[in-house]
Amino acid sequence: MAIIETKNLTYTYPAAAKPSILDVSIKVEKGEFVLITGPSGCGKTTLCRCFNGLIPHFYQGDLKGEITVAGEDVLKRHTYEMARHVGLVFQNPENQLFALSVEKDVAFGLENFGVPREEIRKEVDWALNQTGIYDLRERSPHEISGGQQQRVAIAAVLAMEPEIIVLDEPTSFLDPLSAQKIFDVIYDLNRKQGITVILVEHRLDLTAKYTNHLVVMDEGKVRFEGNPREILSTEETRLMGVGIPKATLLYLMLKRDGFGVGGNTPLSSEELADQLLEAFGAK
Amino acid sequence: MIEAKDVHFCYANKVEALKGVSLTVKDGEFLAIMGQNGAGKSTFVKHFNGLLKPSSGTVLVDGVETTKTSVAALARNVGFVFQNPDHQLFSETVEDEIAFGLKNFGFQPDAVEKRVTWALELLSLSQYRKTSPFLLSGGERKRVALASVLAWDPKMLILDEPTIGQDHEQKEKLNQFILQLQEQGKTVVIVTHDVEFVAECNPRVVLMKEGKIIAEGVGKEILTNPQALAESSIVLPQIAQVFTKLSSLGFPKNVIDIYEAEKIILNAKESKQLP
Numbered sequence: 001m002a003i004i005e006t007k008n009l010t011y012t013y014p015a016a017a018k019p020s021i022l023d024v025s026i027k028v029e030k031g032e033f034v035l036i037t038g039p040s041g042c043g044k045t046t047l048c049r050c051f052n053g054l055i056p057h058f059y060q061g062d063l064k065g066e067i068t069v070a071g072e073d074v075l076k077r078h079t080y081e082m083a084r085h086v087g088l089v090f091q092n093p094e095n096q097l098f099a100l101s102v103e104k105d106v107a108f109g110l111e112n113f114g115v116p117r118e119e120i121r122k123e124v125d126w127a128l129n130q131t132g133i134y135d136l137r138e139r140s141p142h143e144i145s146g147g148q149q150q151r152v153a154i155a156a157v158l159a160m161e162p163e164i165i166v167l168d169e170p171t172s173f174l175d176p177l178s179a180q181k182i183f184d185v186i187y188d189l190n191r192k193q194g195i196t197v198i199l200v201e202h203r204l205d206l207t208a209k210y211t212n213h214l215v216v217m218d219e220g221k222v223r224f225e226g227n228p229r230e231i232l233s234t235e236e237t238r239l240m241g242v243g244i245p246k247a248t249l250l251y252l253m254l255k256r257d258g259f260g261v262g263g264n265t266p267l268s269s270e271e272l273a274d275q276l277l278e279a280f281g282a283k
Numbered sequence: 284m285i286e287a288k289d290v291h292f293c294y295a296n297k298v299e300a301l302k303g304v305s306l307t308v309k310d311g312e313f314l315a316i317m318g319q320n321g322a323g324k325s326t327f328v329k330h331f332n333g334l335l336k337p338s339s340g341t342v343l344v345d346g347v348e349t350t351k352t353s354v355a356a357l358a359r360n361v362g363f364v365f366q367n368p369d370h371q372l373f374s375e376t377v378e379d380e381i382a383f384g385l386k387n388f389g390f391q392p393d394a395v396e397k398r399v400t401w402a403l404e405l406l407s408l409s410q411y412r413k414t415s416p417f418l419l420s421g422g423e424r425k426r427v428a429l430a431s432v433l434a435w436d437p438k439m440l441i442l443d444e445p446t447i448g449q450d451h452e453q454k455e456k457l458n459q460f461i462l463q464l465q466e467q468g469k470t471v472v473i474v475t476h477d478v479e480f481v482a483e484c485n486p487r488v489v490l491m492k493e494g495k496i497i498a499e500g501v502g503k504e505i506l507t508n509p510q511a512l513a514e515s516s517i518v519l520p521q522i523a524q525v526f527t528k529l530s531s532l533g534f535p536k537n538v539i540d541i542y543e544a545e546k547i548i549l550n551a552k553e554s555k556q557l558p
Contacts, residue, residue, distance in 0.1 A: 013418070039450040040422025091421050091448070092369065143296075146366060147320035169421070172447045173366070175319045175476045177516040202450050205479050205521055243451030246479060246521035246541055253545050259552050269521040273528035276548070282532055 001071075003164060003196050004028040004051065009065035011046060011055055020046040022220040023065075030163075031194040033187065033210050035228065037201060038217035039241050044200045045091060047217070048168050051198065052086040053079040070163055083109070087157030091168040091200075093149035097141035102133060102152050105141050109160045127159035130185050132178070146173035154182060158189070165189075166198045179206060186210075205245045208232065209268040216242055229265040247272040284310050285331050285439070285470075290340035292326055300326040302494035303340070308439075311468045313461060315481050315502070318491035319516030324474045325366060327491070328441050331472065332361040344439075359388060362437035366444040366474075368428040372416045377408060380416055381431045388435055402430040405460070407453075422448040439470040446477045458484045482506055482520035482539040490515045507537040 009024040021043040028034055036044050049055040053074045056063040067074045070085035087109075090096045099105040106127055110120045128134040131151040136144060141152050150173050157165055165186065171179035187210045189195045201207045208214075214228035218240055224231045231237055232248050244252075247269040254261055261279050266272040285308040292301040300323045308314055308331075316324050329335040330342045333349040342349045344357055365371050374380035381402050385395045403409045406426040411419060416427050425448055432440070446454050454477075461471050461484060475481060481488060481502055488505040490498040490512070498511040505511060507523045519527065526538045534551070538544050 016418070039452060040448060041420040045420060092367070094367075094369070145320055169448060173320070173444070175516040176478060176518040177513075178320060179476075180518060202448070203477075203479075241450055241452030243454070243479075247525060250522065250525070250541055250544055250548075253541070254548060257545065257549060259549060269524035269528075273525045276525070276529060277532070280529075280532055280551070 002027045002068075003030040003070055004198075005066075005068045006050070007066040009047075009050065009063070009067055011050065011064070012062045013046075013059060014061045016061070018220075020220055021050075024217075024220075024222055025065075026215060026222060026225060028196060028198070028213065030196055031190070032213045033190050033197045033199070034213045034215060035199050035201060035204075035207060035211035036215045036217065037204060037242055038223070040202075042217040043220040044217055045168055046220075048088065048166050048198070048200060050074065051082075051164070051166050052088050053077060053082040054088070080112075083160075083162075084113070085162055086164045086166060087160050087162040089150075089153050089157050089165070089167040089170045091172070093146065093153040093173075094142075096153050096156070097149055100140060101138050102141055102144070102155075103128070103137040105152055106137075106156045106159050109156060113160075123159045123161070124155075127155040130158060131155040131182065147171075147175065147178065150174055151178075151182070154186075158185075161193075162195070164196045164198065166200075168200045169202070170199070176206065183207060183210060202243055204232070204243050208245050208248070209271075211267075216240065228267060232267070233265045251275070284308065284343075284345060285472075286341075286343040287327070287330065288341050288343075290327070290330060290337045290342060292323075292330070292335060293338045294326075300494055301337075304491075304494070304496055305340075306489065306496065306499075308470060308472060310438075310470055311465065313465055313471045313484070313486040314473070314489065315486045316472065316474045316489045316491060317476065317478075317481065317515060317517055321493075322491040322515065323494040324491050325443055328363075328443060328472060328474055331439070331441050332363045333357045334363070358437070359435070360438045361441060362432035362435065362439070363441045364429050364432050364443060364445065366447065368416075368421075368424040371428050371431070372424060375415055376413050377403070377416055377419075377427050377430075378412045380427055381434050384431055384435050390435070398434045398436075402434040405433065406430045407456070420448075422450065422453065425449065426453070437469075440464065440472070442471070442473045444475055444477075445473055446475060446480050454480055454483075476517065478506060478517055478520045482522065485539075490517070503537055503539055506539050 005027050007025050010019050011021050012019045057079050097105050107120050107124045131154050133151045171182050190197045211228050214231050216224040232244050247266050251266050261275045263275045287306045290301050290304045293299050318324050333354045336350050381399045382395050416424055485502040488502050492515050520539050522544045523539050526534055527536050530536045
């Protein structure tokens with residue numbers, strides 16, 4: 001059974017003239033690494049807010065259609081109930097950090113669930129280490145940089161070990177190497193523990209290689225959904241303004257101009273380099 | 284022109300964010316400052332419009348020391364767009380937000396109207412003219428912040444992480460737009476982590492680490508220098524990554540442009556001999 005399923009989901013913010021998402025029907029299987037992309041303002045963030053019930057319970061507005069997450073009907077469950085299943089990392093970390101220290105922020109969710117103190121200690125230390133902010137644990141979340149705040153927000157969600165992690169451009173303030181390390185941690189949790197990941201990103205150069213399920217949205221609708229290698233190969237996707245990874249684009253340009261490199265459409269520079277080495281007879 | 288000479292800066296908590304930075308930004312130059320989180324990039328550029336004053340050393344903007352003038356006076360010539368748009372937006376409509384600076388600088392109502400319309404069109408925001416900035420998406424709010432500064436047409440523009448939350452199309456527009464500004468002789472300084480964006484627009488690049496400049500030069504040179512990039516927590520652009528691996532076959536390592544990359548590979552294929 002799908003871990004997330006939406007049927008004709010349409011949502012309009014209070015007082016908005018038109019829906020922000022329109023007729024969205026998607027199905028996510030347990031353990032998938034889903035990447036959602038599309039032009040800014042296309043409804044990606046709005047869709048994420050539906051997964052844990054912030055829409056409609058917090059944002060109000062008008063929600064039509066069906067949404068089931070981890071076997072629960074989101075419309076009938078409170079956000080705090082959904083929080084047991086879904087961890088959401090917001091686009092702007094300032095919107096979710098509030099405690100007096102980094103450590104307290106990361107521990108907050110576990111304390112709310114009544115987890116024993118010893119276990120909280122263990123989980124919090126683990127999450128702080130995974131995100132590389134153990135040394136910041138006693139600092140105030142409001143005195144640290146934007147990139148560090150993003151790590152705190154991610155640590156707070158990792159500590160809860162939810163079944164589903166939803167991340168809305170979680171590393172936009174981080175330098176590329178730090179971003180890559182965070183994505184590697186999340187990918188590892190996805191592979192080893194089967195945690196379902198939903199990642200919203202524009203920067204496919206950094207993230208396409210992790211996904212096995214790509215969703216491309218535009219103007220509130222799902223335009224393409226499925227195998228990333230197929231979707232990123234089409235002219236329509238490129239013309240929509242999706243930032244195709246440069247390695248993928250170079251492969252497609254070579255193919256168009258008569259050099260079929262062979263193999264599948266690459267999603268990373270490593271894949272393309274290996275394919276080229278083979279084409280030139282070096283492997 | 285901006286001239287920073289041996290700039291040191293300490294925050295109130297005694298953290299020394301800048302440890303002797305010297306840099307000259309010439310009129311009409313396009314410069315990208317890159318480096319890891321906490322390297323001091325944002326702290327450094329905040330000195331360019333006097334938001335921060337050096338603890339020691341000097342910053343001259345068009346020959347005037349920033350400690351001897353006001354932020355308001357500097358702002359007319361040096362426009363600054365913050366990393367997080369929520370730190371600068373406050374008006375009830377997008378239109379008011381963009382008009383605010385113009386009114387403060389004493390533009391006449393019809394000039395305000397014209398410039399607001401111009402800035403809205405330039406950044407594809409016309410449809411949101413009467414909307415509250417806080418109802419817009421993160422990427423759109425970022426463009427409102429940019430529009431509000433561009434509207435008063437400053438001579439120098441400092442953009443802190445301008446590509447965050449922007450989709451591919453908006454990034455291309457930003458690239459085009461920076462080129463236009465260049466043609467008008469404006470100075471543009473961007474602070475960014477976005478290697479692919481920098482690879483595409485190819486400005487002069489300065490790498491910072493722990494409050495110091497560790498490398499500077501043309502984009503193609505800096506962005507294909509793995510040691511310097513690794514020190515700054517920046518990864519190579521994808522095309523450079525591919526060519527680094529291909530260098531075992533004799534391909535050049537210093538390639539960042541996708542069209543140049545294609546040409547080199549097709550040539551090697553056609554001539555049936557490796558470069």
